Amino acid sequence: MSLDPVLAASKSHPKPPNAQFAYGTAGFRTLGAQLDSTVFRVGVLAALRSAKLEGKTIGVMITASHNPPQDNGVKLVDPLGEMLPQVWEPYATQLANSEDLLADVEDIVAKENIDVGKAGLVIVGRDTRETGPELVTAALDGINVFSQSKDFGELTTPQLHYLVRSHNDPEFGEPTEQGYIDKTVAAVEKIMNLWNITDPIKITVDAANGVGALKLKKLKSSLIAITVINDNTRDKQALNVDCGADFVKTNQKLPANVQPTPDTLYSSFDGDADRVVFYYMEGQQFRLLDGDRIATLLASLLNTLLQKVQLKVKLGIIQTAYANGSSTKYIEEQLKVPVAFTPTGVKHLHHKAQEYDIGVYFEANGHGTVLFSDEYIKLLKTTNTTTEEQQKALQTLQLLVEVINQTVGDSISDLLAVLLALKIENKSCRDWADEYTELPNKLFKVLVADRFAFKTANAERQLVEPAGLQEQIDALVQQFPQGRSFVRASGTENAVRVYSEAASETDCLELGNRVCKLLEKY
Numbered sequence: 236m237s238l239d240p241v242l243a244a245s246k247s248h249p250k251p252p253n254a255q256f257a258y259g260t261a262g263f264r265t266l267g268a269q270l271d272s273t274v275f276r277v278g279v280l281a282a283l284r285s286a287k288l289e290g291k292t293i294g295v296m297i298t299a300s301h302n303p304p305q306d307n308g309v310k311l312v313d314p315l316g317e318m319l320p321q322v323w324e325p326y327a328t329q330l331a332n333s334e335d336l337l338a339d340v341e342d343i344v345a346k347e348n349i350d351v352g353k354a355g356l357v358i359v360g361r362d363t364r365e366t367g368p369e370l371v372t373a374a375l376d377g378i379n380v381f382s383q384s385k386d387f388g389e390l391t392t393p394q395l396h397y398l399v400r401s402h403n404d405p406e407f408g409e410p411t412e413q414g415y416i417d418k419t420v421a422a423v424e425k426i427m428n429l430w431n432i433t434d435p436i437k438i439t440v441d442a443a444n445g446v447g448a449l450k451l452k453k454l455k456s457s458l459i460a461i462t463v464i465n466d467n468t469r470d471k472q473a474l475n476v477d478c479g480a481d482f483v484k485t486n487q488k489l490p491a492n493v494q495p496t497p498d499t500l501y502s503s504f505d506g507d508a509d510r511v512v513f514y515y516m517e518g519q520q521f522r523l524l525d526g527d528r529i530a531t532l533l534a535s536l537l538n539t540l541l542q543k544v545q546l547k548v549k550l551g552i553i554q555t556a557y558a559n560g561s562s563t564k565y566i567e568e569q570l571k572v573p574v575a576f577t578p579t580g581v582k583h584l585h586h587k588a589q590e591y592d593i594g595v596y597f598e599a600n601g602h603g604t605v606l607f608s609d610e611y612i613k614l615l616k617t618t619n620t621t622t623e624e625q626q627k628a629l630q631t632l633q634l635l636v637e638v639i640n641q642t643v644g645d646s647i648s649d650l651l652a653v654l655l656a657l658k659i660e661n662k663s664c665r666d667w668a669d670e671y672t673e674l675p676n677k678l679f680k681v682l683v684a685d686r687f688a689f690k691t692a693n694a695e696r697q698l699v700e701p702a703g704l705q706e707q708i709d710a711l712v713q714q715f716p717q718g719r720s721f722v723r724a725s726g727t728e729n730a731v732r733v734y735s736e737a738a739s740e741t742d743c744l745e746l747g748n749r750v751c752k753l754l755e756k757y
């Protein structure tokens with residue numbers, strides 16, 4: 236099959252002069268108005284990826300998550316719902332920046348030994364941004380050069396991952412949006428019936444004025460009573476503004492439009508509904524229950540259920556350096572579950588989680604999920620129980636595999652899993668928040684001339700370059716009780732991040748400010 240048609244198709248999607256693009260942690264992300272040629276070329280690459288995998292279905296998601304409304308982005312999803320493998324990321328960058336598209340397509344086809352005639356289907360989803368529809372057109376134009384395409388319209392990022400997986404693996408679920416909803420709702424209802432919970436699970440969710448609002452409203456069940464606020468997806472300038480998971484986590488305060496009833500749990504999604512955080516007011520105090528808390532709550536429920544059935548499996552929690560030190564201590568000392576650390580970015584955590592029978596991974600910002608291994612799922616099917624209590628625990632473990640999205644962090648399924656865990660364990664939001672006391676912590680952003688000069692080791696917890704800087708940070712940290720601080724280059728923004736944590740609020744600020752000061756000369 237000739238590669239020439241790519242040239243004619245690319246004529247309607249010219250590359251802006253002098254623009255440079257890089258496929259990073261979150262795919263391509265920049266102003267939506269700059270992305271037409273890039274998204275077209277990602278469409279071409281998606282078709283090549285499908286051909287390379289002999290006709291497997293590939294996904295293209297158009298979103299910029301928690302970024303401001305004028306931004307947009309695009310990322311590729313592999314057949315089982317995983318991220319594009321890292322070895323293919325340079326191809327995405329190569330095509331996006333190409334001045335001779337045909338030559339670069341030929342280069343990739345030759346390097347990967349691709350028969351473009353084998354391309355199968357590429358499916359496309361987008362969040363609610365204004366530039367979404369035109370970028371979908373660009374993606375379809377790119378895909379259609381070599382492959383079949385299907386546009387699923389507005390989706391959450393995790394729904395697109397689900398759809399890619401179910402297209403390739405029919406046992407995973409019905410490959411439609413309704414299939415996703417039915418699978419999730421049915422598993423939640425079954426768990427509630429098992430535990431005789433007749434009172435619907437209730438919560439108010441701040442949907443960041445994003446796609447999560449539309450999808451939450453489609454969860455129809457007499458046992459699920461979700462009130463959605465910040466659901467204005469028609470006002471394209473409202474997305475993620477003064478609301479959403481990132482706003483709540485960063486500012487550690489309530490989003491717009493929540494008039495809180497004390498001791499009542501609330502939740503916030505981000506713009507593409509793959510992150511979730513929880514919070515409530517205890518008197519005048521705002522208490523945040525972030526990704527670290529979700530990990531401990533879910534791991535603790537799973538542990539209890541496993542003990543009831545007397546199942547011995549390898550359960551682990553995966554964190555990044557941004558996890559609060561108190562959460563790590565609580566997991567190791569109280570839950571007695573091993574903790575592993577990886578660099579920031581979900582792909583690292585996801586990969587590590589696959590080493591366990593049950594791998595619970597969450598970034599502190601609320602992005603994460605629980606992965607169950609095939610062996611574990613088989614073990615559940617062949618386990619015998621003697622008592623009714625054990626049978627209930629075993630069935631709950633089986634149903635949790637259905638509730639929790641196995642492809643990627645998912646606000647909707649994480650929300651439901653958390654609410655189920657609280658019901659089953661009969662925990663109030665205070666009980667949950669009192670499991671451990673967080674150390675005061677703060678995240679700083681420092682602009683430097685060259686963020687690539689900052690090189691780290693030990694899951695990003697130590698700097699190896701610039702030489703000598705880590706020693707200076709260590710010397711500062713030692714001066715503060717329970718102090719911890721580290722510096723790393725952001726993978727998504729042109730900045731260096733400084734994290735600080737210490738026994739008191741004042742110490743935490745002081746430590747952070749002094750580490751930031753060390754960076755001034757860079």
Ligand SMILES: CC(=O)N[C@H]1[C@@H](OP(=O)(O)O)O[C@H](CO)[C@@H](O)[C@@H]1O
Pocket residue numbers: 260261300557579580581598600602724725726727728732
């Ligand atoms: C401290 C922090 O929250 N960092 C975020 C942020 O990465 P940076 O590499 O720190 O810019 O964006 C990533 C993609 O959304 C997310 O996975 C990660 O957790």
Ligand SMILES: [Mg+2]
Pocket residue numbers: 300301505506507508509510
């Ligand atoms: Mg997101």
